Amino acid sequence: MTTPQEPRRDQRARAVAAAIVALLAAILTVAGTPGPASAAAPRVAQRWASLMYHSLTPTPAYVQLRKTLATQRATLATRAQQLSTGRDAHGTAQAGLATAVTADAAARTRSAVAREALTSARNTLTVVSQQRPRNGIAVTGARNTITAAAQTVTTRRTQAREAATALKTAQAASRTATINLDKATIAWETAAATVRTNQRKLIALDHSAELAAQAAAISRDVVTEIRPAFVVADSTTVYGVTVHKKVAFAFRRMLDAAKADGIILSGGGFRTKQRQIQLRTINGCPDVWTAPASSCRVPTAIPGRSLHEIGLAIDITSGGTSLTANSAAFRWMAANAGRYGFVNLPSEPWHWSITGG
Template sequence: MTKRQEHLPDRHVRTLARRAVTTALVVAALAVTGATAGAAPAQAAVPVAAQTWSSYMYRSLTVVATAYQLRQTLAVQQTNQRTQTNALAAARAAQAAAERQLAGATAAFDAARPPLLAARQNLADARQRLAEVRPRTKANLTRAQNAVTAAENLHTLRQTRAGKVATALTAARRAAAAATAAANTAATTVGATAAAVVATQRRIAALQTPAQLAAQAAAVSHSVVASVRPVFTTADTTLVYGTTVHRSVAYAYKRMVDDAARAGIQISAGGFRTKQRQIELRRINGCPDIWTAPASSCRVPTAIPGRSLHEIALAVDVTSGGRSLTSTSPAFKWLKLYAHRYGFVNLPSEPWHWSITGG
């Protein structure tokens, strides 16, 4: 195998990282539900251990894409945070300007009140003097009336000015209130964007590596076998590219076949087989005894019926180009390097046999 071939899966992982996570979810759903091969039998309940294995492997195979998507989200959030922070600064500046205008309007209003009150008092005094003028000669009345008229004009002038100042004060108060509300809203938005950034950063930090997740799947693989075998029915299986496998391994197997193809390695496999077929194979492969002879005693190693992982669809016998794999097959070499990424382990005595436990 060339180095170019060896690095193709890594290159494909980077390609996957540029896809939306939703695409991966759709593919997973198709594989798990059997939609890759049309109609499927009614789905049975999958044991918890199998669900756990499937979850670990799905996350392992999509974590790079998930991390990429989260980093893209984080970049957008950080840009939004900067935008909102700038908007907050502008809102604070507008609030400060509005408060200065309010202070000026308040000062003008306060300054306008004493002259208005003085003019009002002066008018009252002028009217009082007109009423009390003595002697009530024409000249005295004219002077008193002129004083009243002048006082009325001054009062009107100062009342008009005070009215304008009061109107300006009302407008300034409204503007200040609006600016304060806008600044508070901007501050709330900045807080929310900052919280979103922190939440995404924590999600990124919490992501495990593909190797860590695959290792966790491997750690429960024997529990998967133990829990699946007693309750297994064919309703637990689905077809992936013509291979019948357990639903819990369908997505991982499909990804392995797809990624191998991208590396130039075409693989197919035989998956599920019935116990009766296992018995037939024991006879065909010349096992000394159907039920007791070890697999290694057969011409072609064949597990004792009831012990084969093929009987619960958790193993595949891989072929490439229509031939079973050997230790020198390009497909075997590729699987040896990468199959663990998909949760599959080789049985050393059989280059073609891959399962979730290596058994």
């Protein structure tokens, strides 16, 4: 037998259960169902493009420090010039001091000699004055000698005073030059230390080589990822050269850098599979589909294998001519292209791609 309260308890229990179910449904609706982990993973080509972008785009801190360092290097150059001037002035002052010391010593010696000559002349006058019979001519001559000797003493004394004054001036100039040289040396050393410190900081902030190396390490995976799904819409034009969008930024930066160095680069990038077939025929490949590229008059990859067909290779030209191993443009590329993610196919100086193939 049931009591009147039991139906009411059942109703309340069902209501609570319904509320819990509704709450859980609302939570699941808001949160959504998590997708597979692979959906959040970046594509390899995008990773390559991102690495190269960050490799070629300095951080604000790097840019600011580079500007600061440029100013500090200019200051260092000024300090170096001041130091050079200070050394020259110090050398001149030291030479002047040496000359003044020599001149002072010579003047003192001449003054002493003049005084001795005057003393000797006076002694001579005493002797001839005491001679009997008196020799008037000798006395007069002795007196004239004394007069001349006295004049010489006066002259030599004046010269000695002038030499002493010149020596004091030279000594003061030497002290001033030494003080100025010390100041210039300290200023230069301080500026040089500041430049060295910030150069080390700048190197520490520069991760471009590391990022470019990471991009190079996945370049073959980029090819593997892009080739099966490539469509022409994946390409774009950079200064008249059609390349894959993922390499466009790096390629543009490379051409800009070359131009800044006086090297004008262009070339041929993307081409269709049909064009690759035509080139195989034009270049005399024994068989369009099977003959190795090296068997053609001009090395030409088998259709479906060329990186040109997916916009990841460029045949570089300069001045309308394909690069040769002894050209200035090739030397520039050999020295710099790696920074932009491009590698040369050794057998073809003009052929550059993200893998070197």
